[in-house]
Amino acid sequence: MSTTKTSPRLLLSIAVGDAYGAGFEFESPEVVARENDGRHYRKRAGFTPGHYTDDTQMTLAIWEAVRLGEPFTPRYLADRFVFVYHRDPRPGYARGFEGILKSCKNGSELLEKLNPTSDRNGAAMRSVPLGLLPSITKVKAYAKTQAAITHNTPGGIASSQAVGLMAHFGLKRLGKLSELAAFLEKHVPGTPWSEPWHGEVPLHGLSTARAALTALLACRTQSELLRTAVAFTGDTDSVAAIALGCSACFPEYKQDLPRVLIQGLENGPYGRDYLTTV
Numbered sequence: 001m002s003t004t005k006t007s008p009r010l011l012l013s014i015a016v017g018d019a020y021g022a023g024f025e026f027e028s029p030e031v032v033a034r035e036n037d038g039r040h041y042r043k044r045a046g047f048t049p050g051h052y053t054d055d056t057q058m059t060l061a062i063w064e065a066v067r068l069g070e071p072f073t074p075r076y077l078a079d080r081f082v083f084v085y086h087r088d089p090r091p092g093y094a095r096g097f098e099g100i101l102k103s104c105k106n107g108s109e110l111l112e113k114l115n116p117t118s119d120r121n122g123a124a125m126r127s128v129p130l131g132l133l134p135s136i137t138k139v140k141a142y143a144k145t146q147a148a149i150t151h152n153t154p155g156g157i158a159s160s161q162a163v164g165l166m167a168h169f170g171l172k173r174l175g176k177l178s179e180l181a182a183f184l185e186k187h188v189p190g191t192p193w194s195e196p197w198h199g200e201v202p203l204h205g206l207s208t209a210r211a212a213l214t215a216l217l218a219c220r221t222q223s224e225l226l227r228t229a230v231a232f233t234g235d236t237d238s239v240a241a242i243a244l245g246c247s248a249c250f251p252e253y254k255q256d257l258p259r260v261l262i263q264g265l266e267n268g269p270y271g272r273d274y275l276t277t278v
């Protein structure tokens with residue numbers, strides 16, 4: 001499959017956003033305002049500072065599927081979801097979904113057990129690598145296929161298409177960053193992409209994509225973007241993962257993530273080195 005040349009910082013940016021945001025997920029606005037300095041991984045119960053969560057792991061499943069060029073079928077993608085979880089179990093998954101993943105040996109079992117009626121943000125959060133695909137039509141089609149496995153709802157699918165297209169727009173240089181909202185309004189209609197998101201970000205796909213877009217449009221450096229994405233409060237790891245991943249696709253963005261965050265990112269078998277070389 002022909003794919004666009006990628007930034008080696010794309011997955012790394014997603015992982016840093018995810019790991020940083022994981023320290024603030026659904027914390028109080030007071031805690032976020034006080035500690036969101038963009039310079040340290042905050043400790044939170046159940047999570048190891050500097051370790052990424054389900055957002056990056058499922059992004060890796062999609063990334064590997066896109067890069068390997070296998071038939072992009074529900075069965076194959078479900079296999080990847082099961083495979084990446086079992087090779088490297090980690091926290092952050094919704095409890096019900098994690099239970100199902102744990103109990104499955106392959107994608108067929110996963111497809112049998114899932115009831116994909118959610119419009120939450122699980123499909124959107126793993127969609128940045130879809131931007132690598134060669135055309136808008138392919139991004140939208142593949143986003144629909146992958147979203148439908150877990151989130152077979154209009155909102156779940158549209159949220160995945162929006163995130164994939166945000167990355168695609170940047171990687172393919174389809175316009176200026178400032179034109180991105182208008183592009184989404186054309187290709188993923190029904191959501192007010194030009195209206196800035198305000199306030200806590202719920203576990204809702206289209207809201208998460210909108211918040212990530214708002215942050216992406218408001219900044220031009222990754223360090224500023226990281227703080228801006230988390231400052232919304234709510235589902236901070238998903239918003240930061242998507243926003244940071246998309247920022248790595250745009251020439252307008254200065255890739256200036258603090259060394260302390262890059263060096264502090266986990267570096268096990270699927271950590272920093274893996275993310276910059278696959």
Ligand SMILES: [Mg+2]
Nearest residue numbers: 053054055092
């Ligand atoms: Mg997460």
